[in-house]
Amino acid sequence: MKALVYHGPGKKSWDEKPKPTITEATDAIVKIYKTTICGTDLHILKGDVPEVTDGRILGHEGVGIIEEVGTAVTNFKKGDRVLISCISSCGKCDYCKKGMYSHCEKGGWILGHLIDGTQAEYVRTPFADTSLYHIPENTDEEAMVMLSDILPTGFECGVLNGHVKPGDTVAIVGAGPIGLAALLTAQFYTPAAIIMIDVDDYRLEQTKTFGATHTINSEKEDAAAKVLSITENKGVDVAIEAVGVPATFELCQSIITAGGHIANIGVHGKSAVLHLETLWSKNITITTRLVDTVTTPMLLKTVSSKKIDPTKLITHHFNLNDIVNAYDTFQNAARDKTLKVILTNE
Numbered sequence: 001m002k003a004l005v006y007h008g009p010g011k012k013s014w015d016e017k018p019k020p021t022i023t024e025a026t027d028a029i030v031k032i033y034k035t036t037i038c039g040t041d042l043h044i045l046k047g048d049v050p051e052v053t054d055g056r057i058l059g060h061e062g063v064g065i066i067e068e069v070g071t072a073v074t075n076f077k078k079g080d081r082v083l084i085s086c087i088s089s090c091g092k093c094d095y096c097k098k099g100m101y102s103h104c105e106k107g108g109w110i111l112g113h114l115i116d117g118t119q120a121e122y123v124r125t126p127f128a129d130t131s132l133y134h135i136p137e138n139t140d141e142e143a144m145v146m147l148s149d150i151l152p153t154g155f156e157c158g159v160l161n162g163h164v165k166p167g168d169t170v171a172i173v174g175a176g177p178i179g180l181a182a183l184l185t186a187q188f189y190t191p192a193a194i195i196m197i198d199v200d201d202y203r204l205e206q207t208k209t210f211g212a213t214h215t216i217n218s219e220k221e222d223a224a225a226k227v228l229s230i231t232e233n234k235g236v237d238v239a240i241e242a243v244g245v246p247a248t249f250e251l252c253q254s255i256i257t258a259g260g261h262i263a264n265i266g267v268h269g270k271s272a273v274l275h276l277e278t279l280w281s282k283n284i285t286i287t288t289r290l291v292d293t294v295t296t297p298m299l300l301k302t303v304s305s306k307k308i309d310p311t312k313l314i315t316h317h318f319n320l321n322d323i324v325n326a327y328d329t330f331q332n333a334a335r336d337k338t339l340k341v342i343l344t345n346e
């Protein structure tokens with residue numbers, strides 16, 4: 001079969017690889033139908049994730065059709081259409097029992113990281129019964145791909161951890177796919193205002209069609225001053241960080257109101273300053289989280305019933321065998337006005 005293979009920092013190619021086989025009784029082999037590229041894949045290619053070794057097939061998102069299941073798999077059979085979660089969960093360890101699948105002792109984020117991933121014609125998915133989801137009849141497969149990672153990430157790490165409530169004022173820093181997933185799912189709770197902050201005018205313009213009430217380009221304006229003027233000098237109830245650099249985490253601290261929640265989503269490579277000298281008395285909560293995908297079944301219902309439409313996030317389509325070009329488009333998001341790309345294996 002063909003697959004997108006990582007060959008060390010900056011190097012990847014569309015290579016011939018052996019088709020995966022069942023190695024554990026709890027495995028399934030899935031024929032990929034649609035997959036995508038994540039910002040995390042770009043982090044891997046930059047060399048930021050050294051556990052990923054030469055020869056690894058990338059990708060942790062996608063939908064497909066079950067080709068074969070191990071003898072212990074009872075929920076799925078050959079021919080079933082499935083959503084693949086970016087997090088593999090054994091369902092049995094202490095963390096899985098707490099609903100913290102991201103820290104599963106045998107799973108967690110392993111696809112396209114510690115084991116071969118989904119940017120391939122076939123993938124081996126471990127713990128199939130607890131890591132795959134049936135795709136309901138008449139549900140758009142491309143919408144489902146947004147459920148592998150970005151929707152649960154924006155919702156769990158941003159909206160749930162941020163405790164978004166009716167009438168709240170919410171600021172989301174970062175209008176990439178993850179910030180937009182938080183924007184879409186925050187609206188389950190009918191906040192009064194959602195302020196999107198980014199440095200890319202095209203992305204900010206798009207957020208208005210996704211439900212943003214205000215936008216701020218933090219390169220052109222003083223974002224903290226503008227948020228304070230929008231909120232009558234109070235600040236926001238919820239600040240969601242969806243970039244992953246010190247400046248944006250620090251911005252969240254300067255716009256939070258008393259009693260507010262700062263929910264960090266971004267993956268950080270450097271320390272950020274915690275301004276306890278101003279925050280110690282403000283009764284705020286700061287949260288961090290690696291996506292657990294524990295809300296995937298609930299989000300799947302909201303997507304299949306069209307309560308939210310994540311296909312709005314898809315800007316480009318490619319054939320799977322054209323994935324090297326798709327990476328170029330995804331890597332040059334500002335140039336090509338890219339949000340999410342869909343790769344189809346036909």
Ligand SMILES: NC(=O)c1ccc[n+]([C@@H]2O[C@H](COP(=O)([O-])OP(=O)(O)OC[C@H]3O[C@@H](n4cnc5c(N)ncnc54)[C@H](O)[C@@H]3O)[C@@H](O)[C@H]2O)c1
Pocket residue numbers: 038039040153157173174175176177178179197198199200203218242243244245247248264265266267268289290291
């Ligand atoms: N916690 C988790 O489980 C989890 C899961 C997936 C992704 N993430 C992380 O979430 C973050 C967002 O992911 P994404 O795929 O949307 O990334 P992305 O790179 O597509 O989007 C980031 C956005 O931030 C904007 N930006 C950059 N610098 C900025 C600044 N100084 N001020 C304001 N905006 C700025 C960019 O213009 C871009 O629109 C990343 O750090 C990613 O690694 C976390």
Ligand SMILES: [Zn+2]
Pocket residue numbers: 038039040041060086149
């Ligand atoms: Zn991802």
Ligand SMILES: [Zn+2]
Pocket residue numbers: 089090091092093094095096103104105106107
């Ligand atoms: Zn587990």
